[in-house]
Amino acid sequence: MSTRQAWAARILAAFLGAAGVAHFAIPDPFDAMIPGPLPGDPRFWTYASGLAELTVAGLIAVPRTRRVGGYAAAALFVAVFPANIAMALDWSDRSAGEQAIAYGRLPLQIPLIWWAWRVARPRTRGRTRGRRGRKVATIPA
Numbered sequence: 001m002s003t004r005q006a007w008a009a010r011i012l013a014a015f016l017g018a019a020g021v022a023h024f025a026i027p028d029p030f031d032a033m034i035p036g037p038l039p040g041d042p043r044f045w046t047y048a049s050g051l052a053e054l055t056v057a058g059l060i061a062v063p064r065t066r067r068v069g070g071y072a073a074a075a076l077f078v079a080v081f082p083a084n085i086a087m088a089l090d091w092s093d094r095s096a097g098e099q100a101i102a103y104g105r106l107p108l109q110i111p112l113i114w115w116a117w118r119v120a121r122p123r124t125r126g127r128t129r130g131r132r133g134r135k136v137a138t139i140p141a
Contacts (some may be wrong), residue, residue: 005122009060009070014071023050026073035086052076060119071121077112084109109114 024029027046034042056076057067088102 002122005118006063007121008115009066010048011113012073013057013060013069015057016053020050020053020055023047023053033087034081035081035090037086049080067120070116070118073116073117074113074120077109077116081106081109 022109023046027043027050030046030049034045038045053076056069056072059112061070062069084102084105088099088106091099091102094102
């Protein structure tokens with residue numbers, strides 16, 4: 001993994017870690033984002049999603065588990081996308097600023113998923129043999 005790729009992983013881990021901590025430090029705004037149809041108390045889902053983000057951040061932060069963490073982050077971003085859609089629809093009666101935030105989050109999921117995927121599957125420049133000695137495709141430098 002290149003230095004640039006390692007930094008991308010560290011930044012993603014920090015982003016997810018900060019978001020996870022925020023779920024516990026200031027849970028009220030996250031409670032408001034929980035879709036109504038989910039069973040149980042919104043606070044449970046706030047804490048559960050915060051714990052998921054902290055777990056994924058930890059996986060990405062450790063080079064040995066970075067690949068699994070990248071896949072887990074991509075899955076997490078895909079999993080929360082329906083909730084983001086529900087939030088945008090549920091917030092139709094909110095102020096224009098809040099609606100802009102709700103709808104503005106939707107297209108941001110795409111680069112987040114891509115970023116997590118790139119952390120899980122970093123490019124290998126100039127490598128002609130894989131871990132087991134098999135030929136692998138190379139990416140021109």
